[in-house]
Amino acid sequence: MTNTPPAAADGARPPQGLPAPDNESSTGGAGGNPIPAEGRVPPTHPHAHPPTGLDAHLIVDLKTFHLDVTLKAAPGDVVALLGPNGAGKTTALRTLAGLTPLTAGHLHLDGTPLHRTPPESRPVGVVFQDYLLFPHLTALDNVAFGPRCHGATKKEARAQATTWLTRMGLAIHTTTKPRHLSGGQAQRVALARALATNPRLLLLDEPLAALDARTRLDIRTQLRHHLAEFEAVAVLVTHDPLDAMVLADRLVVIEDGRVVQEGTPRDIARHPRTDYIAQLVGLNLYKGQADGHTVTLDAGPEIATAETLSGEAFVAFPPSAVTLHRTRPTGTSARNLWHCEVAGLETHGDQIRADLTGELPLAADLTTVAAAELDLHPGASVWATVKATQTHAYPA
Amino acid sequence: MSDAAAETLESGPRRRRVRKGVRRGVPLPLLLPALLGLAFLLLPLVALLVRAPWSTLPDQLTSTEVWQALRLSLLCATAATAASLVIGVPLAWLLARTDFPGRGFVRALVTLPLVLPPVVGGVALLLALGRNGIVGQWLDSWFGITLPFTTTGVIVAETFVAMPFLVISVEGTLRAADPRYEEAATTLGASRFTAFRRVTLPLIAPGIAAGAVLAWARALGEFGATITFAGNFPGRTQTMPLAVYLALQNNPEAAIALSLVLLAVSITVLAALRERWVSPA
């Protein structure tokens, strides 16, 4: 799979028309600000233990696409690369596996430089998006393939493979050909196959994307369990925030080939720094200049906040914090009041989500009853209020 | 052509399903030309059968030369197919899986023997590998090997003419096959060659089989390059097509009889191979 230049995000709703936050300044450069992981010796450290884990600066220059991503992780870490389609997640994964060459940068795994090492010599296991189980081999022989290539005899390899399949709960499917496996079983065989070579780096490309919604829930839980047991670095690529948050200890958000934000799932959910992330976690996000309790957006409007800040800042609030009125409200305690127009309406769970344009573009959630009472329809003129206490402001 | 052949070698169950679909009704604009095409291909064979000298057939086929020629034909066609497999499959892989400057040109060159009149191919082989050829003279003076007028020469000529069929067929299959299986294999520690041998090769086996059948059939019927490069000597270089051609000069009945033998043998072999390859898939 090659990466195409960033295109329309799959299924994700279109940007909410906020003034686009400047990605570059928000991350402090493409080199990223590595978040120190516990118990990890920084690779630049001149002495002490040999460095362990992953330390990579991946630069790939394709004609139409530029990737520049820094990734660091300690053994036991599960890192999720999250981003819209075409952001470069898969390219990043392929460079880690050695399937796409690095144009520049470096790749160290447990202190060993790997960027010149061919894929077959890297201690890396990959679970591909559609698993790519060898169709002509049984589940057992698929898993035994790796050990065989690493010099085990046929018998040893099969014994190891049996152990892995048993661990995955697939002991009765050893002689099954991949086309007779269910999606979930195939996913587990693929995982077993990748783990059977005892990799120091496990890569998973959209490991749950090929599954239907029901098995997905189940397999996600199992995968979380297996990843928790895995003692080396695991990097998974996904465009699904839920997968990322459930499976990973740390998220690295990639847009247009660059890291735009990284941190724990909780961190990122609370402090989104780009529209894409804000959408993923369901927040309205704005960027502007803070002065005391007010953030003045680049486009003009002001937002009153509870926090006191100064300088560049983000303001975020959930769509549920927005109250809508058909006439200009009087006597409201809300400090934020904007005149908007309904651009679109859609069902969102048991709520209605209103997409608003006007003074301040934003998303608002309201109950079906409220929507009916307000007689909302596209083109309707509304007033939106948000309490300052329901906003969350943080430095950019 | 190669694609169509590959199609016929697809797995059994799928074929059957397709056939069931056909029964729902074939559009007339397809059916009529299809039947015409079939008739066009079969009519000459039917004519051969109708006009065969059935009463004298047994006498025509008793001469040892006939069986000698048939044995030689089968031997050489099979050897040429084997040679084509050994060097043609890697060539197809190179063309399908690697990128090098002038690859398009090389691909065109590979198909050249398809458009070259076989006799010209034979002359070209003589100029290259003959006793006085640009490479052949060294083969002769260093190793004492001369290819013209030998059975090996027949195999060389047949390989030259038949291999492009195999290469084109295999290359097409390789291009259609998902290269990511090879990638998956390399991430599991397989060298590129191991990945090719243990993953790609089994995956494209139907395409290779189809290509091999095409090459074998082409080699079996080879005339021009063979007679030009290897000459004609009973038992050594006289294959069935050569025997048929020379019989045609003064004994057309014998020529028809020989053609029938060649026809019967090839149909038997091709049908048997098809059965064999279709069932286990």
Next chain:
Amino acid sequence: MTRSARRTRRTLQAAGVGAAALLALSACSSGSHSDSTKSDSSASTSSSPKLSGTITVFAAASLQESFSTLGKEFEKQHPGTKVTFSFGGSDSLAAGITGGAPADVFAAASPKTMAIVTDKGDGVGTPATFVRNQLEIATLPGNPDKVASLKDLTKSSLKVVLCDKTVPCGAAAQKALDAGKLKLTPVSYEQDVKSALNKVVLKEADAAVVYRTDVKAAGGKVEGVDFPESADAINDYPITLLKDAPNAAGAKAFVALVQSAEGQKVLTEAGFLKP
């Protein structure tokens, strides 16, 4: 020959005629039909007919060089005429004629192939032998193997090619070998005389038994060696008018040219013997 067998042969001949017929047809289509009917009426009586139209000559491959020369000469002598040739193996030409190819003249390399046509009644009158061809040994230039006789060819160190016994030059070579009580195992029995010659031209074979005319035509690329046994295997070349000739008058005039002193000169220069 049984009836069914005869039919078989006929079919086969009909099939073989395809290419030749196409050639001949394309030649005919150049407006020769209306012309030939006009000249036909006067041709039978007039002693110096005004010839025109296309004359189609089917001739043995060995006649290619000399007949092409004669064709040009003929067109010069009779402005407004065009001589088209179909050169090929005498067998396939004969098959073409009996299969209905529209030809005016047939010149064969052996009486046997001529008989195929005359037996069917497709010829006019008795074919006349217009030249004879003798075998010669073609060796590499300079005769490095010092071949001096037919017997020398039986040395096992030499790679010799013969024509296949089914074609005239092969049959003749066999006759010569029989006459000399020699046994020769060649490396190949070639499908026609030109292929045999080419093997020597390309230096793949050390020697070949071919016709003198072929040695001549090859120029300096081979060297000819005469041998006495060839006298026992001289090939007669018969020529005949064809019954269904679209241009009978032209055909007659062309045959006359071939048999004239002028025609014989061209042919002997090519290495043929006078009849």
